[in-house]
Amino acid sequence: MKIKFSRVMASVPINRISVPIDRISVVIPAYNEEKRLEKTLVKVIRFCKRKFKNYEIIVVNDCSKDKTASIAFGYKKEGVRLISNKANKGKGYSVKNGIMHAKYPLVLFSDSDLATPIDELTKFLDYIKQGFDVVIASRRMKQSNVKTKQPFFRQLLGKTFPLLVNIIALPDFKDTQCGFKLFKTSLAKKIVKLQTFERFSFDVELLFIAKKMGAKIKEAPVTWIDQEGSKVHPIKDSYRMLRDLVMLRINNINGKYYV
Numbered sequence: 001m002k003i004k005f006s007r008v009m010a011s012v013p014i015n016r017i018s019v020p021i022d023r024i025s026v027v028i029p030a031y032n033e034e035k036r037l038e039k040t041l042v043k044v045i046r047f048c049k050r051k052f053k054n055y056e057i058i059v060v061n062d063c064s065k066d067k068t069a070s071i072a073f074g075y076k077k078e079g080v081r082l083i084s085n086k087a088n089k090g091k092g093y094s095v096k097n098g099i100m101h102a103k104y105p106l107v108l109f110s111d112s113d114l115a116t117p118i119d120e121l122t123k124f125l126d127y128i129k130q131g132f133d134v135v136i137a138s139r140r141m142k143q144s145n146v147k148t149k150q151p152f153f154r155q156l157l158g159k160t161f162p163l164l165v166n167i168i169a170l171p172d173f174k175d176t177q178c179g180f181k182l183f184k185t186s187l188a189k190k191i192v193k194l195q196t197f198e199r200f201s202f203d204v205e206l207l208f209i210a211k212k213m214g215a216k217i218k219e220a221p222v223t224w225i226d227q228e229g230s231k232v233h234p235i236k237d238s239y240r241m242l243r244d245l246v247m248l249r250i251n252n253i254n255g256k257y258y259v
């Protein structure tokens, strides 16, 4: 199945502005992350202080039932902003909410478990300097360094989902699902306005829209260390992700991603 991007691309002015790389908003979606969040915040704060003139870390509390919010609030003086969803809406919704609040020219979203270590951001900034608009972490490239493998079911999903993504939605990415993606903020805000998926399939939709907008996207190999405590439900989320791939095609035909 060949996907046509040209009709839309022609109508979109590609606003490839160069942005300063010394200020960043880091969005961290967080659902019941009391066990993993604090360690992550400490590392991200330390990294951002060293690397950037200004930074903010936006923790989007996805209606957690544990101490996630108070942990994030405890780091307010260190540049952590807390935003709260009224109900548990999903990772996709939370990332979108965080991006809409971002105030600096670059926005990274990262999972609370920091399975992709924050130091990988240094490489990503170089790609932005080289003129890329979006840089996404990949665990499925030759140079990727996956240190601890996921449990069996996730490995299975990790092998089959990318194939389906390639066939149905995006032929040219090896790994759309890694929770560590850097965007130019102005572009990210335009993209998430068109985003309709709220749970784990949203990455595919973001990349699909970004591509339609003519963004220059770099898939970059990263080190990745599996962390315990995944919120992905084997059956429910696998079903939703497959359903959403089909929905993406339908949305596209219906002009939902018309930019």
Ligand code: UDP
Pocket (backbone or CB within 6 Å): 028, 029, 030, 031, 032, 033, 062, 088, 089, 090, 091, 094, 110, 111, 112, 113, 115, 179, 229, 230, 231, 232
């Ligand atoms: N997450 C969220 N809302 C949810 C489920 C997950 O904001 O309903 C967040 C979660 O707190 C984490 C990120 O999404 O920061 C990725 O989740 P997880 O680590 O469970 O995914 P995995 O690493 O297993 O793909």
Ligand code: MG
Pocket (backbone or CB within 6 Å): 111, 113, 115, 227, 230
């Ligand atoms: Mg994880």
